[in-house]
């Protein structure tokens with residue numbers, strides 16, 4: 001659904017008119033079809049293909065709630081999966097419903113086909129509004145007793161104890177004068193003076209017009225036989241089964257879906273519709289498209305907008321996999337609803353803007369095929385549909401700029417709350433546009449940014465294949481994202497889904513020149529405004545120079561962090577997150593302050609094998625800024641574990657270049673060079689940011705985890721002279737390598753003078769036998 005929904009007072013007409021229910025029984029039942037359907041459902045494969053309507057049931061689940069709900073609609077949904085009483089499984093709803101617009105009255109007969117999931121099922125609970133009087137209830141054709149223990153439950157005593165997998169039918173005859181709950185659960189409205197009757201059950205208001213087991217997890221097939229004045233055209237779920245005349249200038253219009261449907265996604269709408277029908281062809285399928293539009297809105301613009309849904313079906317089919325209900329139809333019916341609602345195979349919409357058409361259509365995958373298990377997880381419906389608006393804009397334009405442009409129309413303020421719904425008892429909190437729609441869409445947008453578009457689509461495909469025709473919780477999506485991407489993603493999902501606010505960065509940068517290239521110190525701060533948590537994110541930083549743009553992606557995981565970037569041309573501008581992939585406020589200006597020195601080059605790197613001769617020539621460390629560094633700031637332990645004295649001095653007086661001269665003999669073997677964070681910025685005395693290892697990947701330079709402080713630890717191996725193949729010993733193999741290169745190339749160059757000559761041979765022989 002979308003946020004802008006119908007509201008405002010509607011006058012409730014006089015309920016005193018008398019109504020006849022006798023003709024109800026005259027309509028042909030379809031029990032034989034139901035039985036046949038049950039047979040096919042039981043025999044269908046466990047992993048049905050998309051488009052296969054004979055998908056097996058999700059499983060047994062049973063409505064219950066935590067406390068007495070109020071008449072004005074606060075039945076408490078269950079908080080988490082696993083708290084259902086899994087003792088019944090509705091297989092099929094067969095509803096015959098007469099709507100009497102003049103009296104705003106309903107006369108209904110609903111037959112529920114139910115499977116027992118326990119060994120001794122004694123009663124069935126359904127929800128039905130107390131405004132609807134129950135005339136009779138039968139179980140397998142025999143009169144049954146029932147009670148209403150609390151609103152809106154009807155507890156039906158079964159005629160026997162039903163064992164596991166036993167199936168029975170409950171028929172409920174009822175009638176009354178319903179009142180719409182929330183955004184119009186059942187509404188008798190007017191458009192241009194003409195009656196229009198429509199339903200909108202989300203999140204849990206189906207009970208206002210039909211008996212229902214209120215439980216998202218218990219999906220079922222269904223048929224609706226709507227009896228209405230014969231001038232009305234009736235739209236509903238699935239395929240049209242026929243329309244027959246009835247006495248009294250009435251008609252019965254039958255619809256039926258063989259796809260598993262969660263209770264709130266059944267719907268109908270009836271008025272003097274114009275019907276615009278076409279066919280959609282995709283990968284060998286031909287599927288009906290049906291649009292039910294008010295005659296006064298049957299304009300060229302509206303029809304064009306609706307027919308564009310063909311293109312959307314193709315675009316979403318390419319992105320999400322084929323339309324899930326391809327063996328039936330997709331339709332849109334117009335009602336007085338202010339926005340839209342994604343009733344399965346027949347969306348209800350108040351208007352036909354392209355973005356709204358895309359939003360409701362995308363819900364057919366995200367919301368209908370895969371449904372939030374409880375309303376805590378509504379973002380899995382609405383965030384996806386909202387992001388799909390942007391995906392449609394991108395697909396239509398063939399340009400990622402259109403994606404960003406559309407996301408810019410879905411801004412989220414810094415005071416935004418939490419995406420995950422802690423307390424879903426209030427539907428206005430469940431369907432809060434700022435959080436469960438827009439911020440949730442940004443969560444998906446950022447996930448795509450982190451993993452890349454193709455992996456993002458692979459995640460959606462995996463999520464779909466795991467959960468089609470079922471219900472999901474947030475962890476199901478996270479699991480699919482982690483499994484497909486190979487990344488642990490709690491650092492991303494936790495703050496964005498379970499904490500308030502959005503990211504808020506301040507940035508500063510400054511440039512220095514070194515050896516003809518440029519070093520850029522960048523400082524980033526997060527404000528944590530409005531209670532926002534620390535957001536850990538990779539952040540794109542673009543350096544603009546006369547040479548063009550250079551893109552960097554930095555890892556930001558603390559409130560204040562420092563980075564060093566390099567540019568071959570003089571930087572003119574540094575832009576943080578230029579494409580606005582991150583949900584954030586405009587980037588503000590920080591003060592640069594004291595910059596922690598970072599090591600940007602080193603003659604030795606962790607894991608390297610450094611010949612003794614090279615070590616003896618000394619090691620140069622390069623910093624991006626002037627540092628104070630003395631012998632006390634460094635420690636070298638050689639291959640024997642002995643402390644080797646080191647002399648530290650700036651090269652040519654430039655305090656960015658520090659020469660470490662090794663005083664004394666360093667023994668070959670595993671060695672460690674530690675540069676302590678007692679090294680300071682020469683101007684501000686800010687300590688070294690020295691760490692070389694990160695949570696991921698190989699050690700890299702520049703050093704540092706972004707924050708001031710931290711030693712640089714170079715673990716490397718001192719290689720004895722002559723160990724040319726690097727196996728730790730000096731033997732015949734090394735001698736062979738040297739002789740093969742002798743005065744030919746530098747393959748045996750031990751002393752580092754660029755060729756292989758007699759001095760190299762001497763060095764090898766001096767160490768010959770080492771380590772053997």
Ligand SMILES: [Zn+2]
Pocket residue numbers: 001002359363381382385
């Ligand atoms: Zn929606």
